[in-house]
Amino acid sequence: QSALTQPRSVSGSPGQSVTISCTGTSSDVGGYNYVSWYQQHPGKAPKLMIYDVNKRPSGVPDRFSGSKSGNTASLTISGLQAEDEADYYCCSYAGSWVFGGGTKLTVL
């Protein structure tokens, strides 16, 4: 299993929207609707933000949304806030699970 491909970094100003992509193959992202996204602040454990491509767990703001097209999944964060600055990891079921390499979001 190869890691899913994410951009190393993205940035945006407060109030703006950013989208983080996660590219896999037909054996993982494209083959299952089991894409999840995790937010990780420095020194902390990851936190589930999106599951099943586009579902939000209770307590996650609706500023966070997920989507998928073909072999690429995306996480969009609208109305950026300072506390959104973190690393974000996608994850896909692929018989087991595989993570993306992670994307550092900087809020300018």
Next chain:
Amino acid sequence: QVQLQESGPGLVKPSQTLSLTCTVSGGSISSGDYYWSWIRQPPGKGLEWIGYIYYSGSTYYNPSLKSRVTISVDTSKNQFSLKLSSVTAADTAVYYCARIVIQLSAVDYWGQGTLVTVSS
């Protein structure tokens, strides 16, 4: 509220076996709704699945680590454990235990993580 807590040595010598235990509180490890997993993160790098176990004892291991990994479960203690043999400096990482919700195919609870350093 479910809590997971890793425990074990923070320093392991090269070629030795890394051993960690995860204690689950606030919920039963014997629930059929979850897999119990180990995930690691080398300093400054991304997340890597190590493997997972079902309460019945069935396991899945990352193929890249399979020859060195053993995950076991002790339902009487509500714990599961990781053993990684023949460690090298490349195994230095923060090790997380985590709960996978099978129906969601996602991790809903993580331990706080424990740093294990491989060094002589």
